[in-house]
Amino acid sequence: MKPPRKLHIKSYGCQMNVYDAQRMVDTLAGVGFVETANADEADLVILNTCHIREKASEKVYSELGRLRVAREEAARNGRDMRIAVAGCVAQAEGDEIIRRAPVVDVVVGPQSYHHLPELLARAERGGKAIETEFPAEDKFTFLPQPKSDAIRGRGISAFVTVQEGCDKFCTFCVVPYTRGAEVSRPVEKIVEDVKRLAENGVREITLIGQNVNAYHGAGPDGRAWPLGKLLHRLAAIPDVARLRYSTSHPRDVEGSLIEAHRDLPALMPFVHLPVQSGSDRILSAMNRKHTVRDYRDVIDRFRHARQDIAFSSDFIVGFPGETEQDFSATLALVTQIGYAAAYSFKYSPRPGTPAADMRETVTTADMDERLARLQELIDSQQSAFNKATIGTTVDVLFERAARNSGQIVGRTAYLQPAHVMASTGLIGQVLPVRIDSLERYSLIGELAPVPPSQSRPISSSPPTIGA
Numbered sequence: 001m002k003p004p005r006k007l008h009i010k011s012y013g014c015q016m017n018v019y020d021a022q023r024m025v026d027t028l029a030g031v032g033f034v035e036t037a038n039a040d041e042a043d044l045v046i047l048n049t050c051h052i053r054e055k056a057s058e059k060v061y062s063e064l065g066r067l068r069v070a071r072e073e074a075a076r077n078g079r080d081m082r083i084a085v086a087g088c089v090a091q092a093e094g095d096e097i098i099r100r101a102p103v104v105d106v107v108v109g110p111q112s113y114h115h116l117p118e119l120l121a122r123a124e125r126g127g128k129a130i131e132t133e134f135p136a137e138d139k140f141t142f143l144p145q146p147k148s149d150a151i152r153g154r155g156i157s158a159f160v161t162v163q164e165g166c167d168k169f170c171t172f173c174v175v176p177y178t179r180g181a182e183v184s185r186p187v188e189k190i191v192e193d194v195k196r197l198a199e200n201g202v203r204e205i206t207l208i209g210q211n212v213n214a215y216h217g218a219g220p221d222g223r224a225w226p227l228g229k230l231l232h233r234l235a236a237i238p239d240v241a242r243l244r245y246s247t248s249h250p251r252d253v254e255g256s257l258i259e260a261h262r263d264l265p266a267l268m269p270f271v272h273l274p275v276q277s278g279s280d281r282i283l284s285a286m287n288r289k290h291t292v293r294d295y296r297d298v299i300d301r302f303r304h305a306r307q308d309i310a311f312s313s314d315f316i317v318g319f320p321g322e323t324e325q326d327f328s329a330t331l332a333l334v335t336q337i338g339y340a341a342a343y344s345f346k347y348s349p350r351p352g353t354p355a356a357d358m359r360e361t362v363t364t365a366d367m368d369e370r371l372a373r374l375q376e377l378i379d380s381q382q383s384a385f386n387k388a389t390i391g392t393t394v395d396v397l398f399e400r401a402a403r404n405s406g407q408i409v410g411r412t413a414y415l416q417p418a419h420v421m422a423s424t425g426l427i428g429q430v431l432p433v434r435i436d437s438l439e440r441y442s443l444i445g446e447l448a449p450v451p452p453s454q455s456r457p458i459s460s461s462p463p464t465i466g467a
C-alpha cells in the first residue's frame with residue numbers, strides 16, 4: 001500500500017475560508033491525503049487566500065517566496081512538493097499568479113474545490129492547472145461529507161455555509177467579484193449537515209455566508225425560506241446547544257430573524273452587524289443601501305426582541321471623501337450603540353471596485369490617526385463590556401483544554417473566552433460559571449452550582465448578563 005501523502009493548508013481571512021479549508025481536506029482525503037501541520041514536510045501545500053484588503057493579498061506572494069525555498073529543499077531530498085493557491089486571490093488574479101510566482105502548480109477559485117483532485121492530477125502530469133470559472137454545477141453536491149473522525153477532531157464548534165456570494169456591490173468590496181452572485185443552499189441539505197455534525201459531538205453551529213441574512217434557500221415546502229425560519233428548523237435538532245450566524249447586512253434583517261432571537265434560546269444574543277461608517281454621505285458613496293437611521297432602527301428591533309443582545313461591527317476609516325465631520329459621525333454612532341466588540345480597517349483600494357477610481361483620497365496620516373481614535377473608543381467599550389461580567393454568572397460552552405494545566409476554556413454567549421479549573425470531561429457542555437476576574441480579553445472564573453431545573457448536561461438557557 002502507498003503511504004498517505006501529506007497535505008498542508010494555510011488559510012487567511014474569513015470564517016468561510018476556514019470552512020472551505022476543511023472541505024478541501026475532506027475532498028483530498030478521498031485521494032489519499034492526510035493533513036500535516038508542517039508545510040516543509042508536505043507533498044501538497046495549499047494557500048487559501050484572502051483578497052479583501054491589500055495587506056491580505058500581499059501576504060500570499062511573500063508566503064510563496066518562502067515556499068519556493070521549501071520546495072527546493074524537498075527536491076534536494078528527492079521529494080516533490082506541489083503548491084496550490086486557492087481562495088479569493090486565486091479567483092481575482094487567475095493565471096497572473098503563475099506569471100508572478102512560477103512555483104505555483106494549481107490555481108483554484110472557491111467555486112471549484114470539488115475539482116481539486118483532478119487539477120492536482122493534471123499538475124502531476126507536468127502542467128499547470130488553473131480553474132477560476134463559476135461552474136454550472138453546485139460544488140456542494142460534489143464536496144464529500146466529512147468522516148465522523150474528522151468532525152470529532154475539529155471540536156465542538158463548527159461552521160456551516162448556508163449561502164455564498166453577494167449582490168450588494170458596496171463600492172469598496174471585492175466579494176461580489178470573487179465569490180460571485182448570491183446563492184443559497186436548500187434547507188434540507190443544511191439540516192442534513194447539522195444533524196451529522198450534532199451526532200458527532202458538535203454543540204455549536206455558526207451558519208456562515210458573505211451576506212448570511214440574504215439567505216433564501218428552497219424549503220421542503222418548495223418555498224424560499226428566510227434565515228429566521230431556517231434557524232427555527234435547526235434549533236429543533238437534538239443536541240444543538242448554540243446557534244450563531246455571520247455576517248449580516250443591515251438591509252436584510254427581516255421579521256423572521258427578529259422573531260428567532262425572541263423565540264429561540266439556542267440562538268445566541270450576539271450579532272455581527274457591520275455598518276462601515278456613521279455618516280450618511282459616506283454610506284451613500286459606499287453604496288451601502290442603508291442610512292445611519294435605518295441601522296439604528298434595526299438595532300432597536302433586535303434589542304426589543306431580546307434585551308440581553310449585544311453587537312459587533314466592522315468599520316472602514318478613510319474611505320475616499322471622508323472628512324473629519326464624517327469621521328466624527330462614526331465616533332458618535334459607536335458611542336450611541338455601544339459595542340461588545342468591533343473591527344476597524346483603513347480603507348484600501350481594491351482593483352476593479354468602483355471606489356478604487358474615486359479621486360478624493362484621504363492621506364495615510366489622517367487614516368492612521370482616525371483608526372487609532374476609533375480603536376481606542378471600541379477598546380474602551382469592549383473592556384467595559386467584559387468588566388461588567390465580573391461578579392456575575394454566565395453560561396459557558398466548554399471547548400478544549402487550556403494552555404495552563406488543569407484549566408479548560410470555553411466561550412460565553414458573547415464569544416468571550418472563559419477559563420476555569422475543571423476536568424476536560426466537561427468539554428461539550430454548557431455550564432454556569434461565576435466570573436471572578438479578567439485577564440486581557442479572557443474571563444477567569446469557577447464553575448457555579450447548576451440550579452436543579454437546569455441540571456441537564458446541555459443547557460441552552462439564556463445567559464444572565466446584559467449588554
Ligand code: 5AD
Nearest residue numbers: 052172173274314315345346347348
Ligand atoms: N478596505 C478596507 N476594508 C475593507 N473591508 C472590505 N473591503 C475593504 C476595503 N477595500 C472590510 C469591511 C468588511 C470587512 C470584512 O472588511 O469592513 O465588513
Ligand code: SF4
Nearest residue numbers: 166168169170173175
Ligand atoms: Fe462586500 Fe458585505 Fe457589501 Fe457584500 S454587503 S459587497 S460582502 S461589504
